[in-house]
Amino acid sequence: MPQDSDSEDDVPLGARVAARAKQTETDAVMKNDDSEDEDFVGGSRKRSRESKPVTVKEEPKAESESDEDDEESDSDSEDEEPLNKRKAIAKKPPVKMAPAAKSPKPNPVNENNNKKLFWETLSHSGVLFPPPYEPHGVKLIYDGRPVDLTPAEEEVAGFFAVMKDTDYAGKAVFVKNFWTDFQRILTPKSKAIVKDFKKCDWTPMYNYFFEQREKKKQMTKEEKLQIKAQKEVEEEPFTHAMIDGKKEKVGNFRVEPPGLFRGRGEHPKMGKLKERIKPKDVIINIGRDSPVPACPIPGEKWGEVRHDRTVTWLAGWKDTINTKDWKYVQFAATSSIKGESDQKKYEKARKLKDFIERIRKDYRAKMKDADNKIAQMATATYLIDKLALRAGGEKDEDLADTVGCCTLRVGHVTLIPPHTIHFDFLGKDSIRYDQSHEVDPVAYKSFGRFMEGKKDEMDIFDKINPTEVNSHLQELMPGLTIKVFRTYNASITLSRLLKETPEGTVAQKKSHYDSANKEVAILCNHQKGESKAHAGQMQKLTEKKDQMEAELKELQKEKPMSAKTENKIRGLKERLSKHMLSMSMKEELKTVSLGTSKINYLDPRITVAWCKRNEVPLATVYPKTLVEKFNWAMEVEPEFDF
Structure with missing residues (x-):
């Protein structure tokens, strides 16, 4: 579901905000929030996509495993832009059809209604809300003059200001939607002054956020550790829940902070205001005999408390952008609850x-x-x-x-x-x-x-x-x-292609695995936009290849050639071969998302068994997060056949 913010020191603030903190493609898709880092953006905390609660259409579903295509349910991610830069067919009004049947609203009273019951007892601490907004007092400049904004107005203005140099701020739909919602939250006094988007100068606010970022980078290691420790203390009560007497990890206990919606591709709602979720918006699902979590915001209370044993979500609330969608706090991908669900699915x-x-x-x-x-x-x-x-x-x-x-x-x-x-x-x-x-x-x-x-x-x-x-x-x-x-079809395709693995080095076998994974990703249409950094990365790899080739050519000039030189040449050739293979795969996979199918469509037993048969270390193809998620598959026999 993130990478230490210090690793972005040389990246412009606008680019960092637009791209977000991204650890790995696997982590991004998983929606698990084990190691999430947060940055102060716009005066409030910005989360990485991993901690977002799972988004589900309509009301709660009967079974946790019934989440169709949950791997792409996070509609507010710009990490994998679609390959739709070329001209696609123009939008045309769809012919109306009978609507799909909606999932029934769970009945918290009558629990003996022929639905499967997932638990007898359930207790947890609720959800962690983002901190309240703290005004910074930096003025919006309108038509050359500073404007006094209320804290609520200042917060929303900051959401746009921090993005002013990103691609989003240059998109007409993004600007139009932001401006409409910004005008909606302005008081009559502010609305009488701030009338034209083109007359707004967001630079002072942008500079303020940039300076805050620089100050954070200048913190000592001890200061950062202190902040991290404080964060862990705040989160600790929410990280686990008790289900049927067993302690299980919770995957996404944070309530998403307000901000501007981005979406995937050219989403028509990009730029709209994601409003702050309040306790009254949240449904708590908990055991009848368990204490209801205390509402953390004084003077407010939960929207509803349920005791629905036909689901495994802990809390939920309506998405403020796509109001027919619900977001749910679920158990972590590494929990036994999810593990059992995965195993049944495959x-x-x-x-x-x-x-x-x-x-x-x-x-x-x-x-x-x-x-x-x-x-x-x-x-x-x-x-x-x-x-x-x-x-x-x-x-x-x-x-x-x-x-x-x-x-x-x-x-x-x-x-x-x-x-x-x-x-x-x-x-x-x-x-x-x-x-x-x-x-x-x-x-x-x-x-x-x-x-x-x-x-x-x-x-x-x-x-x-x-x-x-x-x-x-x-x-x-x-x-x-x-x-x-x-x-x-995804799993059977991977299984078939992996049976054709040729003899070779571990690097060559991994290349074959990645190629098979790519075929599955193409089958399932799991694509991503080419990273802006791809060309630069390929240039560096090419320079390294040229350097190795020049070194090899120089070594081969030695006459007569010593045993030491022969060993050097042999080792260099192996490294060069591995490097060129890596370059080839990087180029080949630049617009293909491998992680989605790995996490949601490929039976992990196929991969584990293949690694055992071919003596390939599992870490070569599975990151630690997937090993933990699929721990139930680790003991599979090498002869396993999907």
Whole structure:
């Protein structure tokens, strides 16, 4: 779910804020907050993305493991921008469909209602709120004159000021949304003065934050350790919870501080104000006989206290940006609760092996059916199986125009004879899906049939919706969902590719593993934008390669060549080979996100067994966080086959 802030000393403040503190891709996706660091930004604390509570659509779900595609639920992350810089299909109004069924609101009173119960006793300390805003008194300059702002106004102004030199501050949508919300919180007195965004000068505030950052960098080691120790004392009561008498780690106990929403890709809500969450917004879920956590803010109280044993979340509140979403405090990824859930998830995907041929035979036959609804359902199932597409679903008009299998429109698809289909659309989190696939000839004909006579803005699958698709999958196999299908295909693909591992060094075997992981990431459309630092990093690696090659050339000039020189040459060649392999993989993976599939779609037993069979240290492919998360998989036999 972060890296010591001192490591960013040479990076401009605006760039640091826009990029955030990022430890590793794995940590970023995991949403676990073990080692989170915080920076003072805009007078309040800024968190890294890892400590964000899990975001879930609608109301609490019945089971903790039912979190579909939780790996990308954090919609406020700019760490992995989508590859949508090229021109994508223009946004068109979607054809209205029947809405997906909403999860029922848990009933805290009647707990014997045929739902699975996850615990008998549960106790915890609630959530940790960000500190209250402390005004700094630095003025906003408007039309050349300083303006006195209230603390609430100053705080929001600071959110923009600290970002004034970032790419976000140059985006029209970001500025428009910020300005609308800023005007909304201004008092009549301030609103009468601050009328035009273009007349605002944020420089004094920006300079103030920069100076605060510099002061922090100048702290002694002892001062930093003292701050860290104080932080640990504040957090200690919230880091663990007791469930059925067992102490388990909590993964995300902090309430997100206010700030400006960024989102992924060109999100239409970027720049909007994420308002401060208060106790009245929070639902506490706890055992009936456990003491309710004391509300930490004087004069306020929790919005609700529940005793719902059909879920494992500890607290929740509505997202202030996407108000249909809920954010939940969950147990940590390394907890036994999550471990059991993961193991069940992968076993369910593994079970699909017993049904897959029957399912494929079924959809191959039904794609030819004269009834368009039957044929569309079969073709959608084919796409979910073969291309790992999500179902898609209707969303609010002010959200990004993202689609999935069921919501594909004619303009998203190009048919290329004899049977290739090119897809170009924005998938989940505005990640662009721009791929061509050679498909089953029957599926190709079906697409032509479904698209015939329709305009670009019309739905291809106009006879079905995501709810019906999920119901259909349940008929094919008990417990089968689109997430299970994606997990199965991701894991089976990795397992197949790893069986082709050639003999070689550990570095060569790791390269093969990364290539296999890349194929899975492409299958699942796990992409990221090329890092701004990539070109510079590659330049340094190239310079190092040139230096090694020059050294090798110089050593080879020695005549006659001594044994010592021969050993040097041998060692240098090995290092050069490893370095060039590393360079090649870095370039190859610059727009592919490997961590998402590793954490959420690939059965860890495949990786652990592969490492054992090939004598590759697990740390070569798994960071410590994943070893802890998947500790249940560590004892798997080398012969394990998914």
